[in-house]
Amino acid sequence: MAESRSPARALDRRQFLRLSGALGAATALAGTLAACGPASTNTGNADKGGGKGGGKGTIDAGLSYTLSTGFDPMTASGALPVAANLHVFEGLVDLDPVTRSPYAALAAAMPRQIDATTWQVTLRQGATFHDSSPVTADDVVFSFTRILDPANNSLISQFLPFLREVRAVDANTVEFRLSFAFALFGERISVVKIVPRAAVLADRQRFDALPVGSGPYRMVSATKDDRIVFAEHTAYNGPKPARAAGMNWLLLADASARVTALDSNRVRVIEDVPYINYAQVKKAHRADSVQSFGLLFLMFNLRRKPFDDVRVRQALHWGLDKDKMIATGLLGNATPASSFLQESHPDYRRAAGVYGYDPDRAKRLLAEAGVSGLDVTLVLTDTAWVKDVAPLIKESWDGIGVRTTLDIGQSGGQYKNKIDNGEYQVMAAPGDPSVFGNDVDLLMRWWYVGLWADKRHMWSQTPEGRQARTLLDAAAAESDTVKRKELWGQAIDLASVQVPLYPVFHRKLATAWNDKALTGFRPLPTTGLSFLDSAPA
Incomplete structure (x- = not known):
């Protein structure tokens, strides 16, 4: 029955x-x-x-x-x-x-x-x-x-x-x-x-x-x-x-074992080709570097001063030399974030907040926030390409007068011991919920509603965080495609200006x-x- x-x-x-x-x-x-x-x-x-x-x-x-x-x-x-x-x-x-x-x-x-x-x-x-x-x-x-x-x-x-x-x-x-x-x-x-x-x-x-x-x-x-x-x-x-x-x-x-396995015909295909080996591998095999939603994000602990001040968060984004990070650390295999979504996403539109490299603007924002001599411990995961860009983040922030200490560790341990108990200032880490789905509602709710917003960066406890959730709710029930995209765009603009957690770049795979x-x-x-x-x- x-x-x-x-x-x-x-x-x-x-x-x-x-x-x-x-x-x-x-x-x-x-x-x-x-x-x-x-x-x-x-x-x-x-x-x-x-x-x-x-x-x-x-x-x-x-x-x-x-x-x-x-x-x-x-x-x-x-x-x-x-x-x-x-x-x-x-x-x-x-x-x-x-x-x-x-x-x-x-x-x-x-x-x-x-x-x-x-x-x-x-x-x-x-x-x-x-x-x-x-x-x-x-x-x-x-x-x-x-x-x-x-x-x-x-x-x-x-x-x-x-x-x-x-x-x-x-x-x-x-x-x-x-x-x-x-x-x-x-x-x-x-x-x-x-x-x-x-x-x-x-x-x-x-x-x-x-x-x-x-x-x-x-x-x-x-x-x-x-x-x-x-x-x-x-x-x-x-x-x-x-x-x-x-x-x-x-x-x-x-990584070297994967390349060797392909070169020796032990396997027919490998994922995650090391960027440093990509040009050489492409000479002997078919290879492609595909733009993904997968990203490196900066996340701020809004419970900790001065990161509750949006000017400080924006300053640390303006202070990142993203082009150098991508060219040196990833050998060109990423695109600087111009929105929450990658430019190849069907619902992409350029966000209200787009952060180029402007160290003078970063210093000015810090001064406006009354912040000087800032010491930041940046928590990172030990993913290989994250470790490659970590020194470049430190170099950028040191250059705007922010003394930066890198804390690199295994992903699970970093979340358990520092992030989920609130014992951190700023985190840089990878993420890609697009394996579950590609619509904007799913991708945004992953980071701006629920665990991340309630327990990690704490944006849900701010008026702007609550507004973003309201916009996502309205979009979810909207049957008109144009109106739904407009609501999503407003939510993305809000996140791009407030940057509680926001992409630095979208990676190529x-x-x-x-x-x-x-x-x-x-x-x-x-x-x-x-x-x-x-x-x-």
Whole structure:
């Protein structure tokens, strides 16, 4: 019988805006998080997947992160599990990994709107999970309600403030009832990946270590610091069928090891090509450096003087020689921020606050704020490219009379020991929530509503922070595209002037591959790799 449920203690709109627990361990996808999912004890090889994929060959790839979280899509937030889940799971709607355009995945068609606050989705006929069980409406209801249950502390729940009830109409149809009209419903539900209820309830820990989805590839094994092995899901009947019999992802955190693996033909593709090696790698392989939303931000602790003064925050942005940081530290592989969004984003518009390098203006703003002889300890993560630009930040700030001490450490430790307890002045760190979605509402809420605004930079406690939240709320319910973009633009302008947390630059992501051994491959504008349209040559 089809099941009907309401999300346990379902979030209404205002509850959502106060939500911070779901992000308790998140560090803006600066790479991976500290908690580790248990390694699989399963054995197997992707080439032994059997079925119709037996003659297709295997895709060997070099990934830049180790396995530091589990795979359950309700909680997975590490860069590597998120990339793996692109291949293992499906949403009702998914976003093309390259274009970021929505398409019907487990849904037979895009969601159908019944009225302002009711939507229905019909499932793709014949869809099965990797354990051969059919995908049903009850699985869909379960997948949504477990995420929305506050007891599960899901990272994804913050993206669904509009959702009031999910119920199965019949075995193949699901109805969504909203607390308020939400114009982006069709693409936003892509954040929820559909899981088999029976498998999760039987052994959630095992599911987290070796997940079962309905995607084109099933996971055979996952070994921390070594590799992840996939095989083709031969019963898959959706829009993105596997074009390989399997995949072997080698986990090569060392940059030189990734380059060596590609040069020696041990792998066909690597992500995160070291900028210093990019020109040389491009001579021997196909390579591309793709503009992303991924950024380096400056975040200020508004609880600590003098950073509660907007003039001080602006001064430290004006005092950064961004062009030198990009040219020297990243060898040109970034673009200075001219907005919260990167210039290639479909909703980009130049922000009211754009900070070039103007040391005289920086000094003048500090003087206007009555600040002299400022000592700043800058907290940074130990991401390789962040460490490359860190001395250039110090050089810039020292040049405007701000004595700067660099505090570089492992990402999880920096957040736990300094940021989340408020024991910091300024932070510079990477982040890229665009792996979850590309719409402005999602990207802005990540940093300006919830954990970051309530607990980290504390902007939500200011009149401007509350105004930004009001603008985002209004945009979320606005059905007119032009009016919605205008509201987003106002929110971006406010953030660009107040700069509680704001981009310094948007990074380019360098990927290299052997195009003679791998066809159909396209590099991503987000962290990770996708092989949904790729095949061994």
